[in-house]
Amino acid sequence: YTLYLAISHTNLGLLLSETGDNQGADRSFHEAIHLQEELVAKSPDDAERxxxxxxxxxxxxxxxxxxxxxKAQTCYESALAHQKLAVASQPRNTAFASDLAATYNNLGSLQSQREDFSAAANSYDQAIQLHQKLLQADPSHKPYRHDLAISFNNYGLMKSRLQDPSAAExxxxxxxxxxxxxxxxxPDDMALRSSFGGVYNNLGIAFEEQRRLEDAAIAYRNAVEQQRVAYLRAPGVTRYRIFLSKHYFNFGRVLRQLGQPDRAAQIAIQRxxxxxTDGERLFSVAEELAISCRDLQTSPGKQELTAARASELTIETLQQAIHAGFHLSPDVVDDEPFSALRDDQRFLRLVKH
Structure with a gap:
């Protein structure tokens, strides 16, 4: 009877949570916990309980x-304590180990949000160790492999936040x-391909932090290639477009640092x-193009794109941004990214009107 009552309270808590009644859900979950703790006390060796x-x-x-x-962290820690007991009781039970790894990942995510990056790195490391054991037991199981990859990525992000780019790499x-x-x-799993592109992007950031710009450019290019496949194959998934835009932005930034403003401008056009129809993002692209224009003016060299053409593209993009509803502030004339266009009458007319 106690078990079924606990299940009923848990189900009610889930339902109330889904409808936005967190106070009611809180009460139901606490009722369920109280009953389940009684069951655990009666059978402390029952892993399922x-x-x-x-x-x-x-x-x-x-x-x-x-x-x-x-409170959320305390709940995760309580969950971990019981999951560890379940795993200790049945060390070969892969479902128990997988549950434990998932909670470590959730705890790591919360610790990261709270900017406790060292603790988060430790939580992700615990998840990695569990995923590796699960994968050894069943090397062909796709979810185990994917979960391990995600945990490595999360661990790398924390190492990057901890100013350890080598470990992040x-x-x-x-x-x-x-x-x-x-x-x-x-190859047809676009969520997987998007995730793949995201990790390449993170690798590029780690390389940038080490001033390994050539390596960063390669990583960002790979990120673009993978994310572009996901976006083209699933254009209705908004996050793929957002991720691809970020990868383009990072790739262009590194190309400018490498003295390749012409290539950076070409990447900006792809972005x-x-x-x-997004005025703000179009303005951001115009900023990138204006910076490339400035760099092409100061170091023309043997570039595939001239400063004059870059300025035309900048004006064209600003016009598109305005047409999409973006308000161009008069102060933009003084913004450093647009320094190369301060004497351009087309630019000044846009700002004036």
């Missing part, structure tokens, strides 16, 4: 994430190696194609 109690703690943490991160490379194999096996 520990697992069920951990699930309820995880459900409770979800309603605290935005409003009370301290190693983690991203491990993630890329796993995801490359997965993409080869599942422009993603946002034909």
């Amino acid at each position: 520990h697992r069920n109690l951990a699930v309820t703690f995880n459900n409770l943490s979800a309603i605290y994430l935005a409003s009370n991160p301290d 190693q983690a991203f490379q491990r993630s890329i190696a796993i995801q490359e194999a997965l993409v080869a096996l599942h 422009r194609e993603l946002w034909p």
